[in-house]
Amino acid sequence: MKTPAPLQPIPSDSAGIVLEARNVVKRYGHMTALDGVDFELRAGEILAVVGDNGAGKSTLIKALTGAVHPDGGEILLDGEPVHFKGPLDARHRGIETVYQDLAVAPALDIASNLFLGRELRRPGIMGSVFRRLDKKRMRQEAERSMAELKFRLPSITNAVEALSGGQRQGVAVARAALFARKLVIMDEPTAALGVRETGQVLELIRAIRDRGLPVVLISHNMPNVFELADRIHIMRLGRRAAVVSPKTHSMGDVVAIMTGATRVEEARDPGV
Template sequence: MKLLEARGLVREYGHVRALAGADFDVDAGEVVALIGDNGAGKSTVVKLLSGSESPDGGEIFFEGNRVRFGSPTDARELGIETVFQDLALAPHLDPVRNMYLGREIMRPGLLGRLGFMDNAAMRDGSRKAFDDLGATVLDLAGPIGSMSGGQRQGVAVARAAAWASKVIFLDEPTAALGVVQTRNVLDLIRRVRDNGIGVVFISHSMPHVLEVSDRVHVMRRGSRVASYRAADTTMEELVGAMTGALDGSNGAEK
């Protein structure tokens, strides 16, 4: 029984079929990479499995039970969090406020009922979350918009990890980052996995995919066409499956 599984997902946008019977699965404590050319359907799979959109067909199972996500809130209630490419951070707020955005801790008693937040508790919780994942967030008080791309990515991943108990989707988390910042994000992915959370890693970087992933799902034309154990495949094989150059890439795991 997989932690999160999709069978035969279909999603259409007008006359365009983004997903044509796509399958997917991820288990606890593993990194599953989702790769494919632009338009292969990767981001659409993430939107359906995170509750951002609803499928036109197919089934989604969570811990063996069939589920239907009407909104991202439904997925979050099951412990599923997503970090999209835009990070969904508020640039004018500091890392602490971004960490607890929409989940603010209120002061106990009357002060909480009057709308006063417990800033000390949120600051302590944020620092612990960043430290646990090794996120390089140096300033908890400054606006996040003034921080480096790697630090903003660290905040977004740490926020997701703090609230996720089951699965995290990371959509191109190393895009446009420098070498050191990329290394920090890859280390964050390993730490999240080691905490027993399933990580879905979408990336165009084959070296990064092979470095941190346990399994690799290859998508082409809206379907999963192959699934490999990362330790048993090569960059050439993955590219061949993505482009259709390899015969027999029918989704059977190696």
């Protein structure tokens, strides 16, 4: 198993667009979930994706993470067309996803959870043949990356079940950041958390962005979106209704676009 290079994303191409979708279509029988949607994630940004229920948010995310296959259009990762065979394929290409349910194994410690599915093994024959774990190195790497992300935890050897909900989700988010080489997608990461705990996770998301990893944040929580996002991608009726900046638009504007009260002539970016 390869040693991951924590928090060192591969720089994207000169255009600065890490992940792009062009005219993606997805139909379920007679229902059109995605009606030619465009999407653009730039290097080093937090892009929020918002939309009413049924606007195509989750289908878009599923298409971007390989969970569904689009019927039309194309998806480009670092400018190259990609066809994900499944979520695992997307992960191998450097896209990590965090879900709202707390994705941890409760009885294992924090370090083990961070390396779950990608455990480090001892060098030499002990690791390759006997598959002995390198617990010490995993612990050190885990401590280092948690310190880099400035995420406060009691001790890296604590079982995850001894943590609060926010800290647990923090572990899941940190795991994604630790292994994502291109970008992290967060699907309602704070939906299961209280206000204070949400704050901890938002801090962590910001720290990930500041380390240079772009983040796609799907959220219903408008205040959170406005607190964090660099740009906001608004879905409506299976398309991108607009991309706005929280600096130039208010929450009211965004909700108006989401619900169709305000028509946007074309999906324009608010400039770099």
